[in-house]
Amino acid sequence: MKKLILLCAVVLGFAFNASAQDDQKAEFKFNEEKHDFGKVPQGTPVTTVFTFTNIGQEPLILTEVKPTCGCTIADYTKTPVKKGEKGKITITYNAAVAQPFNKTIVVTSNAKTPQKYLNIIGEVVAKAAAPSTR
Numbered sequence: 001m002k003k004l005i006l007l008c009a010v011v012l013g014f015a016f017n018a019s020a021q022d023d024q025k026a027e028f029k030f031n032e033e034k035h036d037f038g039k040v041p042q043g044t045p046v047t048t049v050f051t052f053t054n055i056g057q058e059p060l061i062l063t064e065v066k067p068t069c070g071c072t073i074a075d076y077t078k079t080p081v082k083k084g085e086k087g088k089i090t091i092t093y094n095a096a097v098a099q100p101f102n103k104t105i106v107v108t109s110n111a112k113t114p115q116k117y118l119n120i121i122g123e124v125v126a127k128a129a130a131p132s133t134r
Helices: 001-024
Strands: 028-030 036-043 046-054 062-067 072-075 086-094 100-109 115-125
Touching: 028 115, 036 046, 036 062, 036 086, 046 072, 062 072, 062 086, 072 100, 086 100
Parallel strands: 036 115
Antiparallel strands: 028 046, 046 086, 062 100, 072 086, 100 115
């Protein structure tokens, strides 16, 4: 009986310790995770900034911010973001083709949730033709 109680205590101790370590990890809190550009004129690149706060205990380090297509460019905070501090991810979409768009950006880091997905959506509309001077 003593062995069973000791075994339960050890198992619970490991579970508690793992949970406590997880609580120490860095973690994101974004101002938004999806941005709607609305209607965008064709040929006009558009940019948005996703701002985040590190709500974890450890410094938050972004290891990669990868758009899922070549029409989107990402720039991001490359230094560790300390507890309570803010970082940013700047996304620029090249609105070359007149059509609706829904693009995903994969953010990889040392956070408790190691991969986050950000989205940009909108519709690229053809520019109105210039009036004829004939």
